[in-house]
Amino acid sequence: MDVRIGLLDGFTLVTDPMRPAGRDVVPRAVQRLVAHVCLTGRPGRAAVAGLLWGDVPEDQAQASLRSALWRLRRVAPGLLDTTGGALAVGRGVGVDVHDLAAWALRTRDPRTDLDDLDLPPADLLGDLLPGWHDDWVLVERERLRQLRLYALETLAARLAAAGRPGDAVAAAHVAVRGEPLRESAYRLLVRVYLAEGDVTAAVHAYRQFRTRLRDELGIDPTDRLTRLVAHLGEGQRVAS
Template sequence: MTTADRFAGLYLLDRFRLEYGATSVDVCAGGQRLLAYLGLRRHATRAVLAGTLWPDVTEERAHGSLRTTLWRLHRERPPIVRSGGDTLSLEDTVHVDARALGESALRVVRSPGSVGGESALDLLFGGDLLPGWYEEWVLFERERLRQLRLHALDSVAEHLATQGQHALALEAALESVRMEPLRESAHRAVVSVHLAEHNIAEAVRHYKAFRTLLLAELGVEPSGQFFAMMRHAMT
């Protein structure tokens, strides 16, 4: 095995995938859950892992399943799970795409100008976290990552618009709309970009479409702030 093959990539966006170098490897169901949990939570005790991943069996059997899963993961492969006393974590050589996406989103929210336009969009246009997985810890992490991405996209759209990068700003705003169609801040960002480019007709069309959607789904009007933005633009 080459040096490159000793570095693993754990991919949790769109679907589960584990790669050593350029080689994708099969992982048993228990191993997938174990790696995903450690990839998202960074570390956990054996007791927490056993109880979380095997909740419907006795404690003794859950710990036995954990030991078997660890043995299967390390069989004929470089170890990617590190043991520190009673605590397990992933080795530092393991890249986790969902973790990288969350860290990038946090950086953008804290300092939108610190990340370049196209690179920011590449980092933020990730897929859904482990679609088809419905464990409570997955649902929590999926929503946490979704909210981070939404706030980061809002920040990116606003920053790029002020820099005159209207096409990229619109991409960020529309991605936020796609993720959450009823999120007004995303729609305001779309309209702001259209107004910055003096595309009044596009801004009005988008505002009216959002107003229709909001009335149909929630029975409420857009905020006074959004209405005032449109009224000011058309006067």
């Protein structure tokens, strides 16, 4: 079955590459069911019903689950494995969050050859289900953001150590775009620029980060970052 579920940058269900089914085609209750199963692995039916329809009696929640599964079979039969007392993603169904997790695991594994690593594709850079405010979505959204950022920083550091500064800068910039107030990404970016002797770019990156921090949080970068540029030709003006 050639089906793909997208949860990053919004819910999508692709059963035909030419006709992705989005929010207008898949009922919201079905979207929530599919998303929850994708994010939790193989949850039990009772647990799914209790979480997604926790504001109604148990028998009504179970009926709502059966209804959602029936509607899902009409849209994409076989998308979920419903055998037994648990639910799971069907065999051969692709899920973008699973691909992101696999990329991050491979990237952070020191045994992975650097030639086998690259930046994640653009469709893995979005936030999880933007606009959804369920607690279980909020927790997973932040976990996936952190997973991606740590992997990007690891990739940038490995590329810099391998003498590939251009690729290292590209990875660091993706991390910075993902979280503009994350100092560790900017610190890595400044280090790569300095290692290549590009003082101007290093100072610019530092100042850009400092401005963002001051404008949005009213604080300055830590001494750990400031010390990287404070000794440069502009002296104290850089850190002031």
